[in-house]
Amino acid sequence: APDDVHRLGQQRGSAFHTGLTRYRLADGSTGRATTSAVELSSTISGSVSSVVGLNDLVHEQPAGIVRAPASAQGTHPAAQSPRFSHPSGSPTPCSAATGAAQTFGGLTDDQIANAYGAFGLYGAGDVGTGQHIAIYELEPFAVSDIQTFDTCFYGATEAGQMISRLNQVPVDGGEPAGQGSGEAILDVEDVSAMAPGANIDVYNAPNNTFGGIDEYTAIINSDTDKIVTSSWGLCEQAVQLAEPGIQQAENFLFEQAAAQGQSIFSAAGDTGSDDCNAFRPPAPVSGQNPMSVDDPSSQPYVVSVGGTTIDDATQPPAEHVWNDGAAWGAGGGGISQSWAMPAWQEGSKVPGIVGPTSADYTQADTVESEFGYPTGFCQNSLAGATANTPCRLVPDVSAQADEFTGAVTVFSTEFEGPGSPDGWTTIGGTSSAAPIWASMLALINASSTCASNPTTTSGVGFVSPLLYAVASNPRTYAASFTDITTGNDDIYGIDNGQVFPATTGYDLASGLGSPRLTDPHGTAGLAAYLCAYAGASSARQPSVSSLAPAFLPTSGGTVTITGTGFESHKTSDVAGIEVGTWPIPPAALTVNSSTSITATFPVSADTTPPGAPAPQDGSGPAEVIVTLLDGRSSAPGSSATMEYVDESATSAVPSVTGVSPY
Numbered sequence: 001a002p003d004d005v006h007r008l009g010q011q012r013g014s015a016f017h018t019g020l021t022r023y024r025l026a027d028g029s030t031g032r033a034t035t036s037a038v039e040l041s042s043t044i045s046g047s048v049s050s051v052v053g054l055n056d057l058v059h060e061q062p063a064g065i066v067r068a069p070a071s072a073q074g075t076h077p078a079a080q081s082p083r084f085s086h087p088s089g090s091p092t093p094c095s096a097a098t099g100a101a102q103t104f105g106g107l108t109d110d111q112i113a114n115a116y117g118a119f120g121l122y123g124a125g126d127v128g129t130g131q132h133i134a135i136y137e138l139e140p141f142a143v144s145d146i147q148t149f150d151t152c153f154y155g156a157t158e159a160g161q162m163i164s165r166l167n168q169v170p171v172d173g174g175e176p177a178g179q180g181s182g183e184a185i186l187d188v189e190d191v192s193a194m195a196p197g198a199n200i201d202v203y204n205a206p207n208n209t210f211g212g213i214d215e216y217t218a219i220i221n222s223d224t225d226k227i228v229t230s231s232w233g234l235c236e237q238a239v240q241l242a243e244p245g246i247q248q249a250e251n252f253l254f255e256q257a258a259a260q261g262q263s264i265f266s267a268a269g270d271t272g273s274d275d276c277n278a279f280r281p282p283a284p285v286s287g288q289n290p291m292s293v294d295d296p297s298s299q300p301y302v303v304s305v306g307g308t309t310i311d312d313a314t315q316p317p318a319e320h321v322w323n324d325g326a327a328w329g330a331g332g333g334g335i336s337q338s339w340a341m342p343a344w345q346e347g348s349k350v351p352g353i354v355g356p357t358s359a360d361y362t363q364a365d366t367v368e369s370e371f372g373y374p375t376g377f378c379q380n381s382l383a384g385a386t387a388n389t390p391c392r393l394v395p396d397v398s399a400q401a402d403e404f405t406g407a408v409t410v411f412s413t414e415f416e417g418p419g420s421p422d423g424w425t426t427i428g429g430t431s432s433a434a435p436i437w438a439s440m441l442a443l444i445n446a447s448s449t450c451a452s453n454p455t456t457t458s459g460v461g462f463v464s465p466l467l468y469a470v471a472s473n474p475r476t477y478a479a480s481f482t483d484i485t486t487g488n489d490d491i492y493g494i495d496n497g498q499v500f501p502a503t504t505g506y507d508l509a510s511g512l513g514s515p516r517l518t519d520p521h522g523t524a525g526l527a528a529y530l531c532a533y534a535g536a537s538s539a540r541q542p543s544v545s546s547l548a549p550a551f552l553p554t555s556g557g558t559v560t561i562t563g564t565g566f567e568s569h570k571t572s573d574v575a576g577i578e579v580g581t582w583p584i585p586p587a588a589l590t591v592n593s594s595t596s597i598t599a600t601f602p603v604s605a606d607t608t609p610p611g612a613p614a615p616q617d618g619s620g621p622a623e624v625i626v627t628l629l630d631g632r633s634s635a636p637g638s639s640a641t642m643e644y645v646d647e648s649a650t651s652a653v654p655s656v657t658g659v660s661p662y
Contacts, residue, residue: 307401472631
């Protein structure tokens with residue numbers, strides 16, 4: 001009843017010492033926002049990370065669902081694909097799927113999987129059996145559509161078994177039954193086609209702030225799915241302004257996931273270097289920063305996935321950066337305003353990892369100045385940053401995303417219409433690229449190489465540092481990734497493609513590149529190298545076994561890190577240390593021996609994102625990861641978790657060690 005709602009608003013406002021105002025938005029929907037910053041009693045403020053759910057003016061957006069219209073058929077050259085054999089267990093499309101791919105100029109899942117080297121694993125009997133993949137959704141889908149799709153690629157008998165491994169997990173009541181926009185169907189069908197033996201858990205929550213954070217909490221606290229994929233997000237600036245505190249809450253969860261050995265893939269967005277332009281206007285929006293990246297894709301403990309265009313689906317494929325302009329989208333990528341560069345990215349030896357004095361930063365600063373914005377990114381917004389602090393760069397990796405040439409072919413009765421009479425169509429966007437990478441990791445985790453090593457029988461764990469370690473060696477990089485060297489993600493052409501161009505090695509348009517799971521000639525690819533790096537002996541791989549002390553005040557302090565692999569021939573091998581989301585500079589650490597490091601840990605406030613509302617001081621857990629000069633990093637875990645404790649009261653105040661839905 002309206003009176004009940006009014007009283008509930010008064011109670012919330014009283015509890016948090018703020019008011020709540022209701023607004024009607026341009027699309028006719030309504031929402032509420034606080035009238036002032038939230039305040040809490042000093043007796044509990046030190047133990048609260050953030051207060052979320054009071055503001056609900058913004059909603060996460062799917063990163064993709066870019067479908068080429070019927071009017072555009074034939075206006076772009078279709079991707080080429082060679083003929084190839086299909087081993088047992090691999091996806092083999094029916095005529096409806098191949099017909100739609102030919103009509104729209106797209107590719108079927110088997111063609112994309114073969115281009116990325118997955119058929120080498122299928123041929124060895126690896127279809128992802130035993131792996132659990134969580135798909136983060138904020139909309140429903142029809143299971144009957146999945147059944148039709150799976151039957152097309154695997155036949156009715158196998159499709160029935162695959163459907164039995166498809167589970168739906170509602171959070172906070174989930175979303176009403178229906179078909180949604182097509183985002184969920186794209187995500188599920190991508191994963192189902194490329195990792196047919198995996199268990200798929202589709203989590204679904206209402207599309208509001210607390211629904212989204214509760215869904216991540218449910219996925220991570222259950223710790224059932226070692227691989228997570230999400231195609232939903234918002235630009236960093238929108239999150240900071242509309243729901244301050246949510247980035248910190250997300251980070252707590254993502255660090256917990258990393259410590260548990262979970263890998264989270266997130267779409268980097270579909271508006272190039274201007275992620276805040278979610279509605280794709282034909283020109284940059286006045287009063288809006290033209291340089292922006294996506295949350296949660298930019299979070300340090302998340303794998304950000306950008307987009308490519310497959311021109312020829314050979315193995316490996318011929319690709320360039322996906323950029324079809326403002327009207328049709330481009331793969332997201334750029335420099336974070338919210339986070340410093342994690343140690344494993346900064347310490348990587350792959351060419352192209354750039355800092356504040358690089359051409360990429362200079363060009364981006366120039367564009368910001370031209371649009372009336374202050375220059376700089378995380379250097380100007382993080383509490384502990386200086387002019388020389390490198391910022392988190394995205395994406396980490398990329399995969400096919402172009403809606404015109406090589407888009408993945410999907411099915412839903414929702415798509416039935418003049419341009420798609422039978423419900424088969426092609427869809428692009430980084431919403432497709434993220435689940436492709438999740439599927440590839442499922443195959444890697446289930447591979448014989450990982451199974452043969454006791455350390456990796458359950459998979460490679462948190463994959464981000466491993467990707468950069470593999471890329472640090474020129475030989476393993478060339479064997480594991482297709483380096484994208486042409487194109488850019490400047491959707492408006494506002495700087496002649498200089499924000500940002502593809503280059504040799506890492507770049508802000510395509511990251512490290514697209515996956516090469518196996519080599520067509522039988523030599524090792526990404527699957528073998530990720531398993532090998534994750535299962536390497538302590539002599540080659542750093543490890544952290546203990547921290548002393550394991551608790552620090554929020555003012556920081558000196559910590560002794562005990563582990564292995566910190567020296568080589570009595571010379572330090574350590575390039576950097578990540579504490580939560582903050583990299584410790586070399587001047588703040590001393591390598592005592594191959595098993596001991598002494599380091600000055602930062603004040604906990606340095607680990608919080610910009611605009612974090614008081615009393616956020618960073619109290620709570622922080623993962624400690626050591627990165628070596630060759631790009632290898634230690635794995636996160638319980639023995640490598642530092643706990644910051646707020647001691648501002650007369651006695652130590654409890655800190656947040658986990659987040660749970662209610």
